Amino acid sequence: MINVYVQPFDKHCKIEKGTTLYTGLERAGIGIETPCGGKGICGKCRVRVDNSEEITHTPHKQISPEEADQGVRLACLLVPETDISVHVGENFFLGGQGEPGGSMLQAQKRSTGPVDPGVEIYFQDNTWFMAWRTRDQPPVPIAWNQSFEPLGLAVDIGTTTLAVSLVSLKTGEIIGSDVSLNPQTRLGHDVLTRIQHAAAPGGLEELTGLVRGEVNRLAQSICTHVDVSVDAIIDVTIGGNTTMLELAKGIDPSPLGVVPFTVDIKGGTAYPASDFGLGVNRAAQAYIPPVLHAYVGSDISAGLVCCPEFFDDTRSVLYIDLGTNGEICLNAAGERFTTSTATGPAFEGMSISSGMRAERGAVEHVSVNNGNLVFDTIDNAPVRGVCGSGIVDFIAALLEAGMINPTGKFVTGDNGEPTNTPQPGRVVVMNDKSWFCYGKNVFLSQKDIRQIQLAKSAIKSGIEQILDRASLEPDQIDAIYLAGGFGKYLNPENMERIGMIPQGTANRLLFIGNASIDGSIQLLIDVRQRRFLEEQLQQMEHLELGSSRGFMERFVANLNF
Numbered sequence: 001m002i003n004v005y006v007q008p009f010d011k012h013c014k015i016e017k018g019t020t021l022y023t024g025l026e027r028a029g030i031g032i033e034t035p036c037g038g039k040g041i042c043g044k045c046r047v048r049v050d051n052s053e054e055i056t057h058t059p060h061k062q063i064s065p066e067e068a069d070q071g072v073r074l075a076c077l078l079v080p081e082t083d084i085s086v087h088v089g090e091n092f093f094l095g096g097q098g099e100p101g102g103s104m105l106q107a108q109k110r111s112t113g114p115v116d117p118g119v120e121i122y123f124q125d126n127t128w129f130m131a132w133r134t135r136d137q138p139p140v141p142i143a144w145n146q147s148f149e150p151l152g153l154a155v156d157i158g159t160t161t162l163a164v165s166l167v168s169l170k171t172g173e174i175i176g177s178d179v180s181l182n183p184q185t186r187l188g189h190d191v192l193t194r195i196q197h198a199a200a201p202g203g204l205e206e207l208t209g210l211v212r213g214e215v216n217r218l219a220q221s222i223c224t225h226v227d228v229s230v231d232a233i234i235d236v237t238i239g240g241n242t243t244m245l246e247l248a249k250g251i252d253p254s255p256l257g258v259v260p261f262t263v264d265i266k267g268g269t270a271y272p273a274s275d276f277g278l279g280v281n282r283a284a285q286a287y288i289p290p291v292l293h294a295y296v297g298s299d300i301s302a303g304l305v306c307c308p309e310f311f312d313d314t315r316s317v318l319y320i321d322l323g324t325n326g327e328i329c330l331n332a333a334g335e336r337f338t339t340s341t342a343t344g345p346a347f348e349g350m351s352i353s354s355g356m357r358a359e360r361g362a363v364e365h366v367s368v369n370n371g372n373l374v375f376d377t378i379d380n381a382p383v384r385g386v387c388g389s390g391i392v393d394f395i396a397a398l399l400e401a402g403m404i405n406p407t408g409k410f411v412t413g414d415n416g417e418p419t420n421t422p423q424p425g426r427v428v429v430m431n432d433k434s435w436f437c438y439g440k441n442v443f444l445s446q447k448d449i450r451q452i453q454l455a456k457s458a459i460k461s462g463i464e465q466i467l468d469r470a471s472l473e474p475d476q477i478d479a480i481y482l483a484g485g486f487g488k489y490l491n492p493e494n495m496e497r498i499g500m501i502p503q504g505t506a507n508r509l510l511f512i513g514n515a516s517i518d519g520s521i522q523l524l525i526d527v528r529q530r531r532f533l534e535e536q537l538q539q540m541e542h543l544e545l546g547s548s549r550g551f552m553e554r555f556v557a558n559l560n561f
Helices: 021-027 065-069 183-187 191-199 203-226 242-249 298-304 344-348 388-400 446-469 492-497 515-525 527-536 551-557
Strands: 002-007 011-015 030-032 046-049 072-074 084-088 092-094 119-124 127-132 151-157 161-168 174-181 233-240 269-272 285-288 316-321 325-332 335-342 362-369 372-377 426-430 433-439 442-445 479-483 509-513
Touching (some): 002 021, 011 021, 021 030, 021 084, 030 183, 065 072, 151 298, 161 515, 174 203, 191 242, 203 242, 233 298, 233 515, 316 446, 362 388, 372 388, 446 551, 509 515
Parallel strands (some): 151 233, 316 479
Antiparallel strands (some): 002 011, 161 174, 269 285, 316 325, 325 335, 362 372, 433 442
8 A cells, every 4th residue: 555645634545556646535535626537638636746756757738847847746647656745736625525615505594485395294193194296196104203394405416516405395495505516527527528437347336426425415414504304305306417317316327428319317207315315204206307308407497497488488588508518498489499519618617727616716707907907816816717707708808908819819929929937917928839827827728718619609509500490580589598507607798709699699698597406496395387397398399409400510600709
């Protein structure tokens, strides 16, 4: 065994000989977000080792020769041969702590509206029973304490984040909510990487165990905080993309990765909560809202509950969920369509070389003042990188300042002289490549800009394609609802400026935040919403973009800003 001392956690751990530092730390409970899942591609798992002259180098484009001499290595490529001491960055975190930097637990009560839950508890013949009000199932005996208040748990299983809310099924109040990083991110940042990992020996069990463990931890954390028992949770709703749902249920998602994209989980139905490994009341069931397609999951149908205008057949409404996958739904005066497009994790900052989550030091807003870019960071801390809510502003500001042209290429000019000491706020040339320096050793690369171009083109092309299918022009859209955890922080004008949404539509954009969790809450406390949703979405037509005529031509044309 190899002894490893990890700073700043002040943690000693042992890893097996022949194991990478990345794998060893993960097994010891120290995780890290890596877009490539530890495959040596992204360069995000940088560590600094002591006694660097004794430790094998891990050559990578993200590590300069000077940094290598200072002890910088990639954890996923380093196989320690002797005991070592390593210093890890703020993107590493101790397992079981949720997001680095502290809990997101909220325990204030918040009213939700009328209450009409799908289950009820009653006492008869010295036995407690639970009955489902909408299903042809006989009541079942239930372990119950008469002091319990019936509770429901709303769960959103996102590719990047997990969110849960505890709700009173008696009053409809939200008792508490919590959010954390999906621990599966350490194995890859997109669904295809997770599908590939699930196909490896033991991969499915690992992915399933990670997400179940974290959802249960979040639920228990809330219950402990508000002093209630998890046994009082008798109903659950789960929103999530189809891959995440299948992984949570322990279903091999491989058929989702190949044509014809077979879905092996059924939406618009309920399963025993134990099928998802949930540590709630043993009689509880978990309701999965309708699944519209292999890449349009229950998170989207749950989100539509928060958009009643979508079901108004006198209007034309777009619904967009912006994440690692971009799902788009359209109600065109009674005709309903849906599609999905692969945006990748660029808008969440994960495929950007200096990208990061919304933490201290992350750029969250960028403006231009007298031709210079002004960066606002979280907590007004020194710039460490850029998060998803800042990247759209960043690109728009570079365009306004003339530092990139509409093709996305850096405009070097006088600012582009070769330099070994880059100054923040300047386009510089290093190793024959152009970069924009915006902090101490913090850069935006030409490749980063390309990632944004690919992502924004995917969204806009998907919008245009679905509008074409409905024979609608952008000016005929009454409203565009944008869902997603960071969507509310985006600037509509800048989204239009970089060509992410059709021209002239910024003033019709409405942000509704994490609609998946909010919709899941509504489906808990008002069972009529479940029936309504199932009925309304039966005729939803799915548009396959990959085989749609003209999509690729549109995609290429929309790459420019």
